[in-house]
Amino acid sequence: VWVLVPVITVAVNSFKTPAAIFTSTPQLTFSPTLANYAKVFGELDFTHFLVNSLIVAIGSTGLSLLLGVPFAYSLARLPVPGREWWARIILFSRMVPAVALVVPMFVIFQQLHLTGSYLALILAHTSFNLPIVIWMMRSFFEELPPELEEAA
Incomplete structure (x- = not known):
């Protein structure tokens, strides 16, 4: 658990919007998006x-x-x-x-x-x-x- 929590957190945050990631209280429910992946593979080469x-x-x-x-x-x-x-x-x-x-x-x-x-x-x-x-x-x-x- 100690090792997997950061990995799972990064994986879950990859499907959140930047506003949802940087809220003061973590959100367990959110609407997932693939915009981060589109930006990485599309815009950033x-x-x-x-x-x-x-x-x-x-x-x-x-x-x-x-x-x-x-x-x-x-x-x-x-x-x-x-x-x-x-x-x-x-x-x-x-x-x-x-x-x-x-x-x-x-x-x-x-x-x-x-x-x-x-x-x-x-x-x-x-x-x-x-x-x-x-x-x-x-x-x-x-x-x-x-x-x-x-x-x-």
């Missing part, structure tokens, strides 16, 4: 924004997995010198607030003429996602029995 988000999300996820899985495997299975040190560095890099990296990334992307491109967004999201991918996949590979890997 929502599909364009959705496609942009999908491109960045799929690109970032794919690049994070492409780079993170081999790195995590090497940290978990191969005799890499200083692998615990590398693992800690990766964990500490996740603790850096993303806001602290925004200005340096913007300067780098501006010098590379990437501002306003999908590639810049994908690289930025990848830099934030890569440490967590490595950390999670490293744990997965460490828990995976070596016998299962050898049998494959």
Whole structure:
């Protein structure tokens, strides 16, 4: 109930008019309308924004997995010198607030003429996602029995 009440409230409010949403007392009875959906899909070009988000999300996820899985495997299975040190560095890099990296990334992307491109967004999201991918996949590979890997 604790988790579902906000979700249900948003879903119900999507069928209300703005005046009905922002009343001082919540209204349990109202006449539903699809005007909000018509505005989102008709006037606001929502599909364009959705496609942009999908491109960045799929690109970032794919690049994070492409780079993170081999790195995590090497940290978990191969005799890499200083692998615990590398693992800690990766964990500490996740603790850096993303806001602290925004200005340096913007300067780098501006010098590379990437501002306003999908590639810049994908690289930025990848830099934030890569440490967590490595950390999670490293744990997965460490828990995976070596016998299962050898049998494959």
